[in-house]
Amino acid sequence: MDIKLKNIITAAKDGEFDVLIHCQNIYHSWGKGFVVPLSIAFPDAKKADLATKKGDSSKLGTYSKAEIITTSKKEIMILNCYCQKSYGQGNHFILESFKKVLKSLNTEFKGKRIAYPLIGAGRAGGSWSEISKIIDETLTDVKHCLYILDASQQSHQ
Secondary structure (H helix, E strand, O other), X not given: OEEEEOOHHHHHHOOOOOEEEEXXXXXXXXXXXXXXXXXXXXXXHHHHHHOOOOOOHHHOOOEEEEEEEOOOOOEEEEEEEEEEOOOOOOOOEOHHXXXXXXXXXXXXXXXXXXXXXXXXXXXXXXXXXXXXXXXHHHOOOOEEEEEEOOHHHHHHO
């Protein structure tokens, strides 16, 4: 896993990667955490989620996607990865759903560059040590990179 100390939204606007993935719940909740600045910068990511059925458990382990043209005129995909059934206090991150998503991404985006924040380890409540291990074990056919905002986030590793 590569690590960059940079705002992932800025990196997306600069076209530094092909695909940005983040964890999303199945209830269209975009009010807190990483999704707030993501939806401001890239409203089509939120629109892609809202086009799915709210509360549909069959979304777990899948993703919705938005094609974005960056300020650098590069096309990237933003994927809303459904790895949470609920949200709020506590651990709502579903590892099995995340593994299923990653397997699909590894095949669909083979050879591409995938970027992510501390996916699942923020408001979703998952364990970054478990999540990062699964990422490294599963994303074998893509280049992937963790973007962190500041050095204090490196302690999650």
